[in-house]
């Protein structure tokens with residue numbers, strides 16, 4: 001049972017590699033077609049954690065040579081105002097991707113707002129049209145976090161066909177699209193969640209275990225099948241014994257590393273891949289908007 005320690009899947013390095021590939025395609029689009037991909041990020045309110053993500057997304061957008069458009073609106077912004085902005089971004093030829101940072105303030109209907117984004121500019125892949133395309137096997141904009149997880153799984157395992165996969169979490173932004181992607185890859189997929197009876201036993205079936213429950217340290221060593229590949233989607237801000245704020249995943253990393261064959265760390269795992277996949281989706285959206293084929297291997 002006690003292994004020598006799992007291979008740590010370096011999401012930070014993989015993400016840097018992916019961003020480098022995106023940057024190469026962006027440069028080529030510019031020289032060959034005079035086109036620069038544009039990504040608009042809309043942030044409503046002052047959530048400090050959200051502000052950090054938006055800043056690093058903005059920086060990486062510029063680093064790969066894309067144009068970043070940032071729209072910061074006050075927390076009390078009316079739904080109609082936000083919908084009007086999205087309408088403008090939908091028809092702006094310099095904007096190829098639109099991301100509306102979630103969660104939105106309580107007085108705004110998230111489904112309505114996501115539904116207002118043009119599906120071909122929906123780089124988050126949250127629009128029902130993209131969810132439906134993914135579920136029916138059509139070309140879709142795929143949500144960035146599950147896409148990043150899939151890339152790490154392929155890197156670690158190669159062909160995923162026939163593998164036993166368990167996804168813990170059933171959110172629209174991670175759990176459900178992750179399950180769809182793994183199904184498409186030929187996995188046998190179980191979606192477990194907070195109501196699942198005997199979660200540890202269900203998790204122990206998994207050759208591929210994706211933890212996306214949003215509960216720090218939920219997954220223990222005994223939950224893990226020896227030799228499994230573990231993808232930790234949790235990004236939880238916790239205060240440690242010394243009163244320091246730190247990031248921790250949904251998996252007890254130290255213990256799980258003794259049982260798993262491969263595991264993603266937090267930070268430095270899924271998070272950086274999420275942002276790199278966002279840029280890859282924006283690149284693909286730009287290519288399609290100009291009637292060009294989307295580069296191979298950068299999206300699902």
Ligand SMILES: Nc1nc(=O)c2c([nH]1)NC[C@@H]1CN(c3ccc(C(=O)N[C@@H](CCC(=O)O)C(=O)O)cc3)C=[N+]21
Nearest residue numbers: 053099100101102103124235267268269271272274275
């Ligand atoms: N429409 C929408 N799309 C999103 O993709 C979206 C969103 N809303 N709302 C907020 C969450 C959160 N999110 C993260 C992405 C990267 C890191 C990331 O790169 N984290 C670093 C650490 C960053 C740190 O130190 O804080 C890591 O895990 O290594 C974290 C969180 C995207 N989100």
Ligand SMILES: [Mg+2]
Nearest residue numbers: 169170193194
């Ligand atoms: Mg849940």
